[in-house]
Amino acid sequence: MSEELKAELLDVALDAAGQAGELLRDGRPADLGVAATKSSPIDVVTEMDIAAEKLITGVLARRRPEDGLLGEEGADVPGTSGVRWVVDPLDGTVNYLYGLPSWSVSIAAEYGGETVVGVVAAPMRRETYRAVLGGGAWLDGVRLACRAAAPLDQALVATGFAYLQTRKEQQAEVARRVIPRVRDVRRGGSAALDLSDVAAGRLDAYYERGLNPWDLAAGELIAREAGALTGGRPGRPASGELALAATPAVFASLQPLLEEAGAWHD
DSSP states (O other), X not given: OOHHHHHHHHHHHHHHHXXXXXXXXXXXXXXXXXXXXXXXXXXXXXXXXXXXXXXXXHHHHHHOTTOEEEETXXXXXOOSXXXXXXXXXXXXXXXXXXTOSOOEEEEEEEEXXXXXXXXXXXXXXTEEEEEETTSOEEETTEEOOOOOOOOGGGOEEEEOOOSSHHHHHHHHHHHHHHGGGSXXXXXXXXXXXXXXXXXXXXXXXXXXXXXXXXXXXHHHHHHHHTTOEEESSTTSOSOSSOEEEEOHHHHHHHHHHHHHHTTTOO
C-alpha cells in the first residue's frame, strides 16, 4: 500500500471520527443518566450509537464508496477496493450513559486483512489518537511511546468485564489472581481508550476477554505503533478469546499469568 493511500485513509478516519464525536458530545441530553424510566436512557444511547454509525458510514460512502465496512451497529458491507473499515461509533456506552468522559469513537482501516490506519477520538477528553502502520502512534501531534520497562509488580493494569453474569464471575476470579501481582488495576470502560492509553504510557498493560473486532482494531494498532506488544493466548493474536496489550517487559510476565489464571475461559 502506498504512503499516499495511507494518508488518504487517515484523513478520512479523522474526518469521520471527528464528526461522530461532535454528534455524540453535543447531542447527549444533559439528564440522560437520570431519565424517568429504566428503559428510556438505554433507548437514547442506542439511538445515539446508531446515529453516529450512520454519520460515519455516510462519510465513508461519500469519500470511499468502493470500500467495505464492518460496524458495531450491524453494518457489514463487502467492498471491491481491498480496504475495509472497522467501526465502533460509541465505545464505552455505559460511561456515556452515566456522563463519564471515558468514551470514544474508534475507526480503523484494514487492507488485505491487516490494520493500516487507526483513529480513536475521545471528545470529552479533547484528545484524538491516531496511527498509521509503520508510521508511529500520535496523540494530537505528539508522538507516543509506551512506558519504559518495569517489573510486573510495578505495573498499572487495566481490564474490562462482560455483561454476562457467568463470564463476569470468571473474570473476577482472574482479577483476583492478577491484583496481588501488580501495582494496581483500573477498569476504564472503553477498550479503544485503554489500548490507546497503553500507547500513551498512562497504563502498563490492558487485557480483556470477549472483545469484538471493532473494539480492538484501531486501539491495537495505536498500541503496537507506540512500541507495545499485543496478542492473545501464547502464540495467538489478540481476539475475542483474549486480548492483551502491554509494554514488552510486562507482556512477558502478564501473558503467562493470564494463561495460568484461565483468562480465556468462561
